Amino acid sequence: MNKKIIGGVSAFAIAVVGTGVYLAVPASAGASGHPGVKAADGAKGHPMRGVRGFRGIRGVHGQATVRTKKGFAQVDWQRGRLTATSGGTLSVRSADGVTWQWKTDDKTRVRKDKAKSTVSQLATGDFVFVAGLDAGGARTAKRVVVPNKVPAQETASPTPSHS
Incomplete structure (x- = not known):
């Protein structure tokens, strides 16, 4: 295919995803009052580079395929x-009842009480945000954040849905 066509399709796809993220971010996200994605961290081209931006999204869990210098991730x-911690594995249950297992390693970064922390300092019952890579169904946590404020939706009982 022509490189211009591929470039145009790529730009369109990025615009669509960007618009979706913008619409999904609450107006109150971010300390500066701007409802955008926070500054990225990490090495250029690393799949977890923009993980801070995921914290502003209202969803409870999800997946995305991203392009890196080494291919797709x-x-x-x-x-x-956090429902359990055992032998380098975290079990996290979302508000909708989905429970995922996350492996941890020495590269897993943890933030708790606004400071760097360790996986061993996480406690069952902590409200957490976890992001990481999926390699064939095995999730490896790269970032675990215990926010200072627990969202109101997490403290209230879920309302029954009508179908």
């Missing part, structure tokens, strides 16, 4: 209650 994210 599947990035997963989840927010919910």
Whole structure:
């Protein structure tokens, strides 16, 4: 295919995804009052580079395929209650009842009480945001954040849905 066509299709896809993220971010997100994605961290081209931006999204869990310098990578994210920690594995249950297992390693970055922390300092019952890579169904946590404020939806009982 022509490089101009591929470039145009890529730009369109980025615009569509960007618009979706913009519409999904609450107006109150971000300390500066801007409803955008926070500044990225990490090495250029790394699949977890923009993980801070996921925290502003209202969803409870999800997946995205991202392009890196080394090819494509599947990035997963989840927010919910930490239900168990055992042998380098975290179990997180989202508000909709979905429970995912996350492997941790020495590269897993943890933030708790606005400071760097460790996986061993996470406690069952903590409300967490986890993001990491998906390699064939095995999720590896790269970032775990315990926010200072627990969203109101997490403290209230879920309302029954009508179908």
